[in-house]
Amino acid sequence: MFGCCVAGRLLQTNLTQVDDTHAYFELPNASAINHVCVFLLGDVPFPEGFGCAVHLYWPGKGFQLLGMLSNEKPSAIFRLRSTFSSSTTSATQDRFSSFLAAPNDVIAILGLSIEPLAQLQVQLASLQSAGVLVESRPDLTRDxxxxxxxxxxxxxxxxxxxxxxxxxxxxxxxxxxxxxxxxxxxxxxxxxxxxxxxxxx
Structure with missing residues (x-):
């Protein structure tokens, strides 16, 4: 259902399924990653009224919500470098924790969580109100x-x-x-x- 491409690397389709609504990609050599693109492969759409939260797990720093995908927005590019902020852990994010690499590893995890669109909009709105960049590109007028x-x-x-x-x-x-x-x-x-x-x- 999902594909992932780190800028300068081969396309990844090696998605690890956790359960019906959670999956993740491993991102090796994470410290060298600037941008990552996540997209729907086009074979299976989201159920009506649902989308996907895209989270980044960085060893030793926890989870960060990057943004979302939906049937109307089937792909997105996220800037990983310099966008990590302190985050709170939720039950959704905890589902990934037993599958993660050791804190000393350089493997980051790109977690995908299928959720109702209304719930996703609330999460994104809270990030924007806290001043966290949701999209991949920094605000050049403030940086x-x-x-x-x-x-x-x-x-x-x-x-x-x-x-x-x-x-x-x-x-x-x-x-x-x-x-x-x-x-x-x-x-x-x-x-x-x-x-x-x-x-x-």
Whole structure:
């Protein structure tokens, strides 16, 4: 029913079923993971009025609700790095605990819990009101480090388009090219804010 893909790795379909409404994926080498995509395979839809909570278990830190899937939203990308916050354990999350790796292991667990949509909306609303990011992308207007990282990536991608083989220490970049990027960049920011940086991931 579910698939999982860590950016830069092969697709995972090795889902471990806990019971009728709970399952999980193991995510090895978790400290190297930036983003993970979770999706419905398309063969079995959710029952009417139900969806799926997506949780991350990080050894030694407990569970964190990342977001949800539904028939209307059959896939989502979540940013794992720098999004973990202190969490509370619930009965739903406890169902996974007997199947988890030892705290010293670098394997994280991506837990999936099928629940009524109304219940999922309440969980997501409580995360948003607590200021926890539910979606994969950070709010660039509130995270200066993430904003700076995206701006630098945008500059490097722009310059790489002119250098052919990418940007290396040996490549000389004319200041006129950086000035042209700067003018284009400011035009985009003035026209629509920094949203285009989120799409440039």
């Amino acid at each position: 200066p480090a993430a904003l700076a990282e995206r701006i630098v990536k945008h500059l490097f991608n722009y310059i790489s388009g002119f250098t052919g083989g990418g940007v290396t220490p040996e490549v000389a970049v004319p200041m006129s090219l950086i000035a042209k990027w700067y003018e284009s960049f400011l035009g985009k920011v003035r026209a629509g804010g920094v949203g285009f940086l989120e799409r440039a991931e």
